[in-house]
Amino acid sequence: MIRKAHTFLSFRSTSWSARRLQAWLSVASVALLLLLFAIGALWAAGQPIVTALTLRNLPPSAAYWFGTDWLGRDMLIRTLQGLQLSLQVGLAAGIMSAAIATLLGVLAASGKWADRVVSWLIDLFLSMPHLVLLILISFILGGGVQGVLFGVALTHWPSLARVIRAETLQLRQAEFIQVSRRMGNNWLWIGWHHMLPHLLPQLLVGTLLIIPHAILHEAGVTFLGMGLSAQQPAIGIILAESMRYLSTGMWWLALFPGLSLLIIVRCFDRLGHTLQRWTDPHRARN
Numbered sequence: 001m002i003r004k005a006h007t008f009l010s011f012r013s014t015s016w017s018a019r020r021l022q023a024w025l026s027v028a029s030v031a032l033l034l035l036l037f038a039i040g041a042l043w044a045a046g047q048p049i050v051t052a053l054t055l056r057n058l059p060p061s062a063a064y065w066f067g068t069d070w071l072g073r074d075m076l077i078r079t080l081q082g083l084q085l086s087l088q089v090g091l092a093a094g095i096m097s098a099a100i101a102t103l104l105g106v107l108a109a110s111g112k113w114a115d116r117v118v119s120w121l122i123d124l125f126l127s128m129p130h131l132v133l134l135i136l137i138s139f140i141l142g143g144g145v146q147g148v149l150f151g152v153a154l155t156h157w158p159s160l161a162r163v164i165r166a167e168t169l170q171l172r173q174a175e176f177i178q179v180s181r182r183m184g185n186n187w188l189w190i191g192w193h194h195m196l197p198h199l200l201p202q203l204l205v206g207t208l209l210i211i212p213h214a215i216l217h218e219a220g221v222t223f224l225g226m227g228l229s230a231q232q233p234a235i236g237i238i239l240a241e242s243m244r245y246l247s248t249g250m251w252w253l254a255l256f257p258g259l260s261l262l263i264i265v266r267c268f269d270r271l272g273h274t275l276q277r278w279t280d281p282h283r284a285r286n
Contacts, residue, residue, distance in 0.1 A: 027274055030267045037083065037264060044080035049073050049233065060252050067252040070245060075238075079257045082235040083264060085228070089149055090215035096153035097214070098160060098207040102199065105164025106191035109172045118165060125158040134217055135226050145228060148221055152214045160206035167202060171195050208272030212265040219261060235261050 052072035060067045066075035108118040125133070138151035171177055171194075180190050222228045222236025235257055242253035 030271050033267050040080050041084040044077045047077045049077055057250060066256040069253055078233050078238060079260050081233040082238050083260055086215050086218055086235050089218045090211045093149055093152035093214040094207050094211040097157040097210050098203055100157040101161035101164050102203060104161045105168050106195055108165040109168035110187040122158045122162050130155060135221055138221060138226055148218050148228060152217055156210050156214055163202055164199060167199055168195055171198055205272055205276045208268055212268040215265055
């Protein structure tokens, strides 16, 4: 019986070590892809988008990896610049959404009325059609980078705010929080000095999981013509323009930008879920 238990524990330890190694390899591969993208984005940022009508509609080749479009522009440079712009909007919107979620989540623990108001706001935003609300906010703010940025930021915080609210309500009953309250500290001071350090893992994971959604929604709104302007090299604009030429056989105009967007989004999503498994004590050894 003891031998069977020892064998089971050894097998479980080996299995957990294998899963841990797999997680590290996953994070390393994602980090490598993001590093390659960063290098490519820095290179593309210094490259001008040149119109050359003699080189238009060229399929992918050694000279033009992603081919050229109907104006002879290098699609590799356009794709990298568009991904860089989409990633900047996604990162900024994700950080803003995390800040809104943190503020409301901490305020929810300050009293019953504050918790009711925060819960009502969360339910209100979650009950609205996500994309419709994003388009409406972007349209009200005049579109462009500013409109899309605030539209994405103001529509992606409710899910994270619900998690932060649940954590803060549990922390509110902790002994060190009660002691700090008896010492006369207000909730903002307690939230900054006591609650925020405990919320950092959830905030980091939540921000990483918001970023891919923000990137996709920015590309979707721009694809519909209600986001960034046509003069900006955004992925949504590139994909929208390519739709007119797919019937002529120019498949590379949509394939490579769309595939690149999917890879970047998947990288952040995989990174966020891996970090979530590491920070969750109930799933760390599962």
